Amino acid sequence: MSATRVLCAHWVALGITAITAALFFIDYFVLGGNLPGYGLVAYPGIVWLRMFSEEIDFWPKFLLLMLGQYLAYFAATFVLLCMRSRLKKPLGK
Numbered sequence: 001m002s003a004t005r006v007l008c009a010h011w012v013a014l015g016i017t018a019i020t021a022a023l024f025f026i027d028y029f030v031l032g033g034n035l036p037g038y039g040l041v042a043y044p045g046i047v048w049l050r051m052f053s054e055e056i057d058f059w060p061k062f063l064l065l066m067l068g069q070y071l072a073y074f075a076a077t078f079v080l081l082c083m084r085s086r087l088k089k090p091l092g093k
Contacts, residue, residue: 005081013074020045020069024062044072 020042027035039046048068049061056064 005078005085008081009074009077012077013070016041016073017066017069021066024065042069045069048072 023035023038023041027033027038042065045065045068048071049065052061052064
């Protein structure tokens with residue numbers, strides 16, 4: 001059962017990270033930083049980036065953003081799936 005949760009959390013996190021990457025390129029290269037809602041979707045990655053210096057080159061910084069996205073959404077999905085399975089069990093068992 002735990003392997004199913006890990007696999008599900010992996011695919012959810014990977015999907016959200018891919019969406020964030022697409023939104024990042026639209027926001028950065030097409031709209032010049034004016035995409036509404038981008039900061040909300042990319043918030044976990046932005047928080048992750050704040051731990052590092054601003055003097056990092058573009059591509060390593062982008063990879064850190066995506067890593068932060070993946071880790072945050074993986075952890076959140078895994079925890080929610082674990083909580084869901086705990087709540088499905090009857091009390092006392």
